[in-house]
Amino acid sequence: MSAPYVHPLTHHAVLAVHGPDAAKFLQGQLTCNINYLSPNQASLGARCTVKGRMLASFYIAAQGDGFLLILPSEQLETLRADLAKYAVFSKVTISDASAAWQLFGLSADAALIDAWQLGEQAGQCVAHEHGLMIRLHDGRALLCLNSSADSSTLLTGLASADENTWQLANIQAGLAEVTAATRELFIPQMLALQSLGGVSFKKGCYTGQEIVARMQYLGRLKRHLQRLQAAADTPLQPGMELFSPVHSSSVGEVVSVARHGDQQELLAVVQDDAVSAGQLFAGSPDGAPLSVLTLAIHSDHDRDISR
Numbered sequence: 615m616s617a618p619y620v621h622p623l624t625h626h627a628v629l630a631v632h633g634p635d636a637a638k639f640l641q642g643q644l645t646c647n648i649n650y651l652s653p654n655q656a657s658l659g660a661r662c663t664v665k666g667r668m669l670a671s672f673y674i675a676a677q678g679d680g681f682l683l684i685l686p687s688e689q690l691e692t693l694r695a696d697l698a699k700y701a702v703f704s705k706v707t708i709s710d711a712s713a714a715w716q717l718f719g720l721s722a723d724a725a726l727i728d729a730w731q732l733g734e735q736a737g738q739c740v741a742h743e744h745g746l747m748i749r750l751h752d753g754r755a756l757l758c759l760n761s762s763a764d765s766s767t768l769l770t771g772l773a774s775a776d777e778n779t780w781q782l783a784n785i786q787a788g789l790a791e792v793t794a795a796t797r798e799l800f801i802p803q804m805l806a807l808q809s810l811g812g813v814s815f816k817k818g819c820y821t822g823q824e825i826v827a828r829m830q831y832l833g834r835l836k837r838h839l840q841r842l843q844a845a846a847d848t849p850l851q852p853g854m855e856l857f858s859p860v861h862s863s864s865v866g867e868v869v870s871v872a873r874h875g876d877q878q879e880l881l882a883v884v885q886d887d888a889v890s891a892g893q894l895f896a897g898s899p900d901g902a903p904l905s906v907l908t909l910a911i912h913s914d915h916d917r918d919i920s921r
Contacts, residue, residue, distance in 0.1 A: 615771045617725045617758075617874035618721050618724045618725065618772050618773065619720075619721045619724070619770070619773045619774065619775040619779065620718050620719070620720055620721075620724065620757075620769050620772040620773070620774060620775065621717055621718065621719040621720075621774070621775040621776070621777070621779060621780040622716075622717070622718055622892070622910070623717035623718060623756075623780075624717075625686060625687055625688075625777070626686055626687060626714045626717050627682055627684075627685065627686070627687040627689075627690040627710065627712040627717075628668075628680055628682050628683070628684055628695060628710070628711045628714070628715045628717070628758070629672075629682070629683040629685065629690050629694055629708065629709070629710060629711065630681070630683075630696070630709050630710075630711035631680050631681050631683070631707070631708050631710070632676075632678065632679050632680030632681075632705055632706065632707050632709075632713075633679065633680060633704070633705045633707050634679070634705045634706075634739065635704040635705040636679065636681060636706050637649070637681075637702060637737045638704070638726060639700075639704040639706050640674075640710075641817065641818075641820070642700075642701060642819065642820050642821070643661060643821055644658045644659045644660065644661055644696060644818055644820060645659050645661075645662060645802055645807065645812060645813045645814065645820065645822075645823075645826065646658065646660075646674060646812055646813065646814055647787045647814035647816070647817040647866055648681070648817075649675075649817070650716060650814070651674065651675070651676045651681070652829060653676055653739065653741045654675055654738060655676075655737060655738060655739055656670070656673055656674060656675040656676075656738075656741055656748045656873055657671060657674055657737055657811055657812060657865065658671070658674075658737070658740040658810050658811060658812030659671070659672055659673075659674045659683075659787075659806060659812050660802050660807055660813070660827075661693055661696065661821070661823030661828065662673070662801070662802070662820075662821055662823075663798060663821070663822055663824075664821060664822055664824040665804075665822065665825060666801045666824075666825025666829070667796065667798040667799065667800065667801060667822070668718070668742075668797075668799075668800050668801065668805070669692065669693065669756065669791045669792070669797060669798060669800060669812045670685055670689045670692065670693040670696075670792055670797070671685065671791055671792040671805070671807070671812070672684055672685035672689075672693075672896070673748055673756060675739055675746055675748060675758070675888065677731070677746065679882050680706070680910065682711065682715075682855070684743075684756065684758065684856055685791070686770070686791060686793050686794075686795045687712070688793060688873060689792065689793065689794065689914050690710055690712070690894040691782075692794075692797070692844060693709075694709070694710065694850075694851075698905040700821075701776060701812070704719075705811070705856055710833050714747075715731060715745070715758050715759065715760065715761060715831055715876070716759040716763065716765050717757070717758055717759075718752060718759065718769070718876060719754060719755070719757070719759040719764070719775075719780045720755040720756075720772070720781075721754055721772075721775070722752065722753030722754050722871075724732075724755065724772055724800035725771065726757070726768065726769065727745075727747070727749075727755050727760035728870065730742050730747050731771040732747050732755060733749060734749065734753075735749065736750065736751040736810070736811065737749060737811055738750055739797060744759055744760055744768060745757065745758045745759040745760050745763060745764040746758050749907045750770055750787070750789065751787055751788075751789060751910075752783065752786070752787035752789075752910070753811060754787075756766070756781060759913075762895075772854075778872050778873050780873075781870060781872040782795070782872035782873070782874055782879060784870065784872075784874055784881075785841060785870055785871075785877055785879045785881050785892075786812050786878065786879070786908050787910050788806060788839065788841065788843075788881070788910040788911035789810070790800070790806075790808075790839060790869045790870060790881050791869075791870065792805075792871075793852050793853075795851065796852050796853050796867065796869060799853070799867055800869075800883055802826055803826070803829055803830065803835050803838075804825040804837050804838065804904060805869070805883070806828065806838070806839045806911045806913060808913070809911050809912070809913045809917075810911065813826060813892065814828075815827060815830060816822075827837075828920060836885055836887075837883050837884060837885050837886065838871070838883065838884070838885055838886060838889075839874070839881060839882075839883055839909065839911065840866075840881070840882050840883070840884045840906060840909060841879065841880070841906070841907040841908065841910075842878055842881075842882055842884075842894065842900055842904045842906055842907060842908045843874075843875065843877050843878065843904065843905045843906075843907050844877065844878045844879075844880065844903075844904050844905075844906065845878070846873065846876050846877055846878055846898060848878060848896055849896070849897065849902075850868055850871045850878060850880055850896055851868065851871065852867075852868055852869060852870060853867055853868060853905075854868040854896060854897055855867055856865065856868065856882055856884060856888075856894055856896060856897075856899065856904065857893065857894070857896075857897075857898060857899040858885070858888035858893050858894055858895065859891070859893050859899070860885075860887055860891045860893070861888065862883070864874070865884055865885040866882050866883050866884035866885055866888065866894075867882060867883055867887035868881075868882045868896075869881040869882055869883060870910075879907065880904075881921055882904075885886070887904060892905070898900060904907060
């Protein structure tokens with residue numbers, strides 16, 4: 615869409631973690647550095663299994679005596695139950711706070727972003743009497759309004775965008791989310807989370823940290839996030855396997871998909887040698903062909919490990 619727009623994030627939810635031990639507890643559970651968070655700074659982050667596989671990904675922001683995690687609705691109960699298992703000895707409450715918030719995505723040119731004086735750097739956050747706003751990596755913003763706020767008045771002048779418009783913008787920005795279909799498929803580096811500020815290599819131990827750190831310092835990651843293109847009629851969905859003549863088995867999985875004119879764009883984690891070979895197919899070795907597009911994210915090892 616060319617006009618400033620708003621997209622109601624009806625498929626997303628809010629998990630709240632509050633209490634005197636909230637920061638300490640989450641510091642030992644999540645990939646991001648909780649000590650970096652403030653009313654002016656939010657972050658991407660992930661919860662991993664002990665094997666370093668991402669159970670969920672989210673945006674996390676400080677709020678009151680705790681934190682809000684914004685993630686796909688289908689992931690909320692999985693993450694809540696997983697964190698609750700480790701919270702029995704901490705003074706924290708972990709709850710579904712979705713009813714207290716209205717979630718929206720704003721295009722980068724939405725006037726409300728300037729009105730709330732949101733900083734321009736990715737992850738910058740601003741608290742407001744009506745809620746909070748987080749800057750995304752491509753200039754868009756995530757808006758969390760209090761349930762009592764009059765959203766129709768605050769969002770006056772913005773066209774309403776559908777789910778596909780928002781998802782396409784995420785794909786073109788290289789912003790990938792873990793969903794139920796891709797749960798435990800990827801380590802954070804496969805979704806380039808370390809290059810988006812969602813992994814800290816200086817914070818110390820957290821669940822899955824040993825695997826994630828070993829891959830960053832000692833390993834050679836053979837699968838990376840790619841932005842791909844397919845014909846409009848190609849059946850694609852998150853978790854679908856990709857194939858290449860380079861290998862007899864699958865070489866990757868679809869992360870997210872959106873329409874773009876008479877084509878589709880997708881984010882997928884794909885084996886490097888299959889990308890180099892230039893022959894990728896969806897669903898089976900003789901499936902629909904895929905072509906590689908430019909990805910907006912650029913990794914820098916020294917920068918990535920400085921957080």
